[in-house]
Amino acid sequence: QGRIRAEWDRKVQKKKMELNFLWQIVAVLLGGYAFVFWFLKKVNEWYYVGRLGKTEFPLPPGDMGWPFLGNMLSLFKCLRTGDPNHYIHHLISRYGKTGIYKTHIFGRPSIILCRPELNRRVLTNEETFGLGYPKSVFLLTGEKSLHNVMVAEHRRLRKLITSPLNGQEAIAMYIKHIEKNVIQFLDEWASMKKPIELVEELKKATFKITTFVFLGYIKESTFRATDTLFTDYRRGLMAPAINIPGFTFHKALKARNKLLKIIRSVLEEKKAMAKSNEPEGKKYMIDLLIDVEDEDGKHLDDEHIADLILTSLSAGFDGLSMGSLWGLMHLAGNPQVFKKATEEQEEIVSRRPSTQKGLILAEIKQMHYLAKVVDEMLRMTNTLALFRKAKIDVSINGYTIPKGWNVLAWNGAIHMDPTIYENPKNFDPSRWENMSVKQPGAFMPFGAGTRLCPGNELAKLVMTIFLHYFLLNYKMERINPESPLYYEQAPLPLDNGLVRFTKTT
Known part of the structure; x- marks a missing residue:
């Protein structure tokens, strides 16, 4: 009975080690994915904003999106609904109603203005x-x-x-x-x-x-x-x-x-x-x-x-x-x-x-x-x-x-x-x-x-x-x-x- 108990404990321990190893792999993959996601989301920011150097005033709030694509996928999603203003609503909900935002759309770094006096x-x-x-x-x-x-x-x-x-x-x-x-x-x-x-x-x-x-x-x-x-x-x-x-x-x-x-x-x-x-x-x-x-x-x-x-x-x-x-x-x-x-x-x-x-x-x-x-x-x-x-x-x-x-x-x-x-x-x-x-x-x-x-x-x-x-x-x-x-x-x-x-x- 003691030998059976020991064998059971050994199997349980082995299973735990296998599960721990599996969780470590999952954690590494998730961490790697998070890092790649963070890195890719920062590439446009580093390339377009970083190379400007120090400016007298800060750039408007916003997000430069993905390399090459910028934020066009988000904009296309709004266009499919028939209302491009959904894109502006997203910017307002995320960064506040400043009326001026930075982004990257149509292949270019861009500033969006949506206040009457600014647009005029x-x-x-x-x-x-x-x-x-x-x-x-x-x-x-x-x-x-x-x-x-x-x-x-x-x-x-x-x-x-x-x-x-x-x-x-x-x-x-x-x-x-x-x-x-x-x-x-x-x-x-x-x-x-x-x-x-x-x-x-x-x-x-x-x-x-x-x-x-x-x-x-x-x-x-x-x-x-x-x-x-x-x-x-x-x-x-x-x-x-x-x-x-x-x-x-x-x-x-x-x-x-x-x-x-x-x-x-x-x-x-x-x-x-x-x-x-x-x-x-x-x-x-x-x-x-x-x-x-x-x-x-x-x-x-x-x-x-x-x-x-x-x-x-x-x-x-x-x-x-x-x-x-x-x-x-x-x-x-x-x-x-x-x-x-x-x-x-x-x-x-x-x-x-x-x-x-x-x-x-x-x-x-x-x-x-x-x-x-x-x-x-x-x-x-x-x-x-x-x-x-x-x-x-x-x-x-x-x-x-x-x-x-x-x-x-x-x-x-x-x-x-x-x-x-x-x-x-x-x-x-x-x-x-x-x-x-x-x-x-x-x-x-x-x-x-x-x-x-x-x-x-x-x-x-x-x-x-x-x-x-x-x-x-x-x-x-x-x-x-x-x-x-x-x-x-x-x-x-x-x-x-x-x-x-x-x-x-």
């Missing part, structure tokens, strides 16, 4: 902050575009193109064309027997409208080719700048070259008509850009015009289609707002003389409540951020923004800040009845300073005309009103905005 300061100070968009944007927009030219040249170009884009005479001239196409598309959607994907339909509609405004009439086959090429071009703007066959950027670069060829052919045709003294007929954006000259009598060259038209089409495409989408969605989902906006449109039309056919600019200027609807839509349709880059070391709010770092003015977070806008998730156009209470910089959907979007009035005109005719003559029913969202330049419904249109008059 950066966006209006072009001497200290230049553009900081990804490399793919600079390469695809062209050397002569507004994105890439130096400050003095940008001011000259902006002065020249403001009138063709936003001038009252130009805006009034575009109304009839926009109106005709809006009515055509709304009628077409209402005549369909099955639900439509509003996201795709609005892309087609706004692209056709803007293409005609910029270039005038082009052959249907050319238009279809342009539409396809433009889709490829747009996809490359935020893609890695890898110019190798098979990559998105390479395909976008090829699309850009083909698009420029189309635009130049239209340019040559327009100039040939002018030389032969043929009657020009109605002028379009391209005509106005050909005619415009500075105080020295200098005209824009063809490369300037082609790059300006391509980048203006690109900038307007997403803004117009997404703005119109959410304008329609919010009106359809808010009966009281729909009723009040409709009553305003009916009253304006009732005062119209019997000889007048269609909208005129004076009527659009009377649409005060609808203008508030558009502003509220712009507030809630959050863009990701406006990209800038610090030209020198800058001190803001007791923190240093290092030279060469990207600066992201995250206006979307400001537009949804409950300390600035009461119940920010509610669609409430009446909040704009007292604009005096809003802080400077609290509402900048088109940017600010000299880089303010030069086509902002044209964009609002298209959206206003879409909403005007929708309110008067149509109803829209969402098939999946609770559809989840995802983010692509703006929040989009996962079902692609599946709706059914009906004509009411």
